Amino acid sequence: MSLRIGIDLGGTKIEIVALDEQGTELLRRRVDTPQGDYLGTVMAVAGLVEAAEDELGRRGSVGIGIPGAESLATGLIKNANSTCLIGKPLRRDLQALLQRELRLANDANCFALSEAIDGSGRDAEIVFGIILGTGVGGGIVMRQQVLVGANAIAGEWGHNPLPALPGDEHPPPACYCGRRACIEAYLSGPGLSADHARHTGIHLDAATIARDAEKGDAACEATLRRYEERLGRALAGVINILDPQVVVFGGGLSNMQRLYRNLPERCAPHVFSDTVRTRFLPPTHGDSSGVRGAAWLWS
Secondary structure, eight states: OOOEEEEEEOSSEEEEEEEOTTOOEEEEEEEEOOTTOHHHHHHHHHHHHHHHHHHHTSOOEEEEEESSEEOTTTSOEESOSSGGGBTOOHHHHHHHHHTSOOEEEEHHHHHHHHHHHHSTTTTOSEEEEEEESSSEEEEEEETTEEOOOTTSOTTOGGGSBOOOOTTOOSSOOBOTTSOBSBHHHHHSHHHHHHHHHHHHSOOOOHHHHHHHHHTTOHHHHHHHHHHHHHHHHHHHHHHHHHOOSEEEEESGGGGOTHHHHHHHHHHGGGSSSSOOOOEEEOOSSGGGHHHHHHHGGGO
16 A cells, blocks of 8 residues: 655644555654754654654655745755755755655645645646735646646745735835735735734734624724735736636635635626636645645655
8 A cells, every 4th residue: 555755844843744545644743843954954854754654664655845946947945935945955865865756846836736636626627725824825736736837936926916906005015025016915914914004003913803803893804805805806817817616725814714705706806707616715624735735746
């Protein structure tokens, strides 16, 4: 019976899961990520794999989800939130330690793949998986295969500019990437909090804004309405290009149930169609999707 091992290499934790050929979970473990320590991170990943295989009594394929991408030109890691990985030959070093071929993918791609194979998008031809959390990421899966792209950036919608409308604030907010008006600068958790502060002068985190809006706070409700309108605009651009059957939401902001009710109406004015049949869905596997998707890189 085949064994698929997935690793979610995050900024604060490294998680491993082992799946059988039906996708049944056999083992799950996590450890803290050695902060700023590339060698320590590599050794921690290898140690998790070796310990899992010892416990299960067999070797498996290994897929790894990373907070960045592997350069197709150099094989080195780029665009990583975990900056100690940038410029490093992560795949080569782990393959040398584990003595086998590995597959690496962006963590948002792994999330989308998990939900496309046996999650909320299991019956869809095209699934767009989005992460709305500390940052804004995305992954595209077509016929249960991750779309990587010519530059290994397919799905990175968070660093496109938000489509502008008359009356938008000027100048638009700056993004950490050095540009202005990035979707991430508006739609991430910190972006939502910053928007609320710009309009009210009050600094609240995204979870508090969502909770207070439910309690009837008018300012927080107005902030969430701006957020939903911008999210609708941003996703309409994706729908006009990809036309996915399913958009699956991940990240902390995906827990706001109002998004699934309100987004069809927010998207519709900006989609080049008389109907919007795209379904907006929460993830079946929740926070587990990324690590499961890494395992499914060998499907």
